[in-house]
Amino acid sequence: MAGDKETGLSAVMARRLESGFKGRIIAPGDLVYDATRRVWNGMVDKHPALIARCVCVEDVMRAVGCAREHGLLLSVRGGGHNVAGNAVCDGGLMIDLSAMNGIEVNVDGRTARAGGGSTWRDFDAATAAHGLATTGGIIPATGIGGLTLGGGLGWLMRKHGLSCDNLLSAEIVTADDARLTASPTERPDLFWGLRGGGGNFGVVTQLRYRLHPVRYVLGGMVIHPFAEASSILRFWRDFTTSAPDELTTMAVLLTAPDGQKALAIVVCYCGDSREGERVLAPLRAFSTPLADQISVMPYVEQQGLLEAGFPPGRMNYWKSNFLAGLSDDAIATVIASFAEVPSATSAIAFEQLGGAMSRVDVDDTAFAQRHAPFNFLAVSSWDGKEPSEANIAWTRTLWQVMQPYSAGGVYVNYLNAPEDEGAERIRSAYGAVKYEQLLALKRKYDPTNLFRMNQNIRP
Ligand SMILES: Cc1cc2nc3c(=O)[nH]c(=O)nc-3n(C[C@H](O)[C@H](O)[C@H](O)COP(=O)(O)OP(=O)(O)OC[C@H]3O[C@@H](n4cnc5c(N)ncnc54)[C@H](O)[C@@H]3O)c2cc1C
Structure with missing residues (x-):
């Protein structure tokens, strides 16, 4: 019965969408339906009634209008990488932006315009051709x-x-299917909200970024035995306090391909490589690593360094928090936990923050968490054949015992599904003050909460 209803709904929606739609409407039963509804996290298995693979802004406007008029649940898929699985919905309409991935680089102006469905692979390839880059995801x-x-x-x-x-600016289709520009001079309130407020305000069809000259970096990792993780992590913590802005590092407890647990310190120095060698010398000389794989490499190679460890389709359950610091007790706590990790593909990462990101005025953007020195991330990942319960329980316990060291907030992009995290966690990602400001913005741009498949700011 439900199936009949859904099929009927799909047919009505498909007819409404198809007139003038330049992209592709994908319905259950279509050959590419399953591949398109799948997202990176294998735990997410949702079935939209229809998928609108848009190729232009007009397609997006049509799809948004259709969802609003039919009262449909609407989700927006960018790269489909979100661990929470918010890109896809059950029974509603999924807007798939993956075909809107064109990149235009203005070499002289050092800017790039990118379609809202681009991945960092698309983006980095286009800008690296000119020795330019901007801050982007590491996968x-x-x-x-x-x-x-x-x-x-x-x-x-x-x-x-x-x-x-x-x-620098964004083009967005809002809930009333209006096509708007947000920038420091056009709708600055919306521009503020788009920088940290997630997908709450509409479908962003184009993003324009500032670029920087970055051709080569001194990057890679040093890998140490797990038995030395405590002293290495303490050294790394102290080392980061005097690191220059050019250096960003991450400490990762992982299981190596040979089955041995290890601690990797992954680095990227984006300035003069000789100076980078000098800066990194103490980190490389501290204790004898199992491997030192730090070398000068193209920036895009650094960007691809960790990708093999994050294949699509595995079960993933993440838990995260910004840290107020990294005390010896906190280090002992994670090491004890990692000794018991149930899956060889799970990891615990500490991301070094600070530098330029911490000097942006906290009021300038909706992003709230600028001052924590580290982010803590438990990346629990396992094969679908293994039981999920033990892996989820391990992650939750670790996160719980790390709470005393938390700075109180969480990175919105690392949150699990909203029903798992709960309203308070979502609020803590935006921060109490910014949540209220974002709420006012939500009431202005999406009062009916059409865009709710996200870490939702509920009007
Ligand atoms: C393996 C892995 C590595 C990661 N590494 C990093 C990292 O290095 N740095 C970092 O900051 N984060 C990282 N993340 C987290 C990442 O930022 C989030 O998962 C983010 O949501 C991914 O964007 P996406 O477009 O792929 O998401 P999707 O799953 O497509 O969408 C996630 C949410 O964003 C919204 N959304 C996406 N695109 C648009 C758009 N164009 N317009 C409006 N809303 C949109 C969706 O509606 C949805 O609510 C990583 C995640 C994974 C799984």
Whole structure:
């Protein structure tokens, strides 16, 4: 019965959408339906009634109008990389932006315009051809849309700010299917909200970024035995306090391909490589690593360094928090937890923050969490054949025991599904003050909450 109703709904919607639609309407049963509804996190298995693969702004406007008029649940897929799975919905309309991935680089002006469905792979390839880059996600398959709208952490953030700090303007289709520009001079309130407020305000069809000269970096990682993780992590923590902005690092507890647990310190120095060698010397000389894979490499190679560890389709459950610091107790806590990790593909990461991203005035953007020195992220990942319960329980327990060290907030882009995290966690991602400001903006641009498949600011 429900199936009949859904089929009927799909047919009505498909007819309404198809007239003048330049992209492709994909319905259940279509050959590409399953591949298109799938997102990066294998735990997400939702079935939209219809998928609108848009190729232009007019397609997006038509799809938004159709969802509004039929009272449909609407989701927006950028790169489909969000662990929460908000890009796809059950029974509603999914707007697929993956075909809107054109990039236009203005070499002289050092800017780039990118379609809202571009990935960082698309973006980095286009800008690297000119020796230019902006802060972007560290896994190329991630969408620029979701990542930038939530903030955007990356290897260049301590030198050049977050992805959203490099956003110059955005084109957006709002709930009334209006096509608007948001920039410092046009609708500055909306522009403020788009830099940290997630996908709450509409479908962003184009993003324009500031670029920086970045051709080569001194990047890679040093890998240490797990038995030395405590002393290395303590050294790394102290080392980061005097690191220059050019250097961004991350400490990751992981299981190496040979089955041995290890600690990797992943680095990216985006300035003069000789100076980088000098800066990194103490980190490389501290204790004898199992491997030192730090070398000068093209920036795009650094961007692809960790991708093999994050294949699509695995079960993923993440839990995260910004940290007020990294005490010896906190280090001991994570090491004890990692000793018990149930899956060889799970990891615990500490991201070094600070630098340029922390010097942007906190009122300038909706992104709230500028002053924590580290972010803590439990990346729980396992094969679909393994039981999920043990992996989820391990992650939750670890997150719970790390709460005393939390700075109180969480990165909105690392949140799990809203029903798992709950309203308070979502609020803590935006911060209490900014949540109220975002709420006012939501009432202005999306009063009926058409865009609610996200870390929702509920009007
Ligand atoms: C393996 C992995 C690595 C990651 N690495 C990083 C990292 O280095 N730095 C970092 O900051 N984050 C990182 N993230 C988190 C990432 O920022 C989020 O998952 C982000 O949501 C991904 O963007 P997407 O476009 O792929 O998301 P999707 O899953 O497509 O969408 C996620 C949300 O964003 C909204 N959205 C996406 N595009 C648009 C658009 N054009 N207009 C309006 N709304 C849109 C969607 O509606 C949805 O609510 C990583 C995630 C994963 C899984």
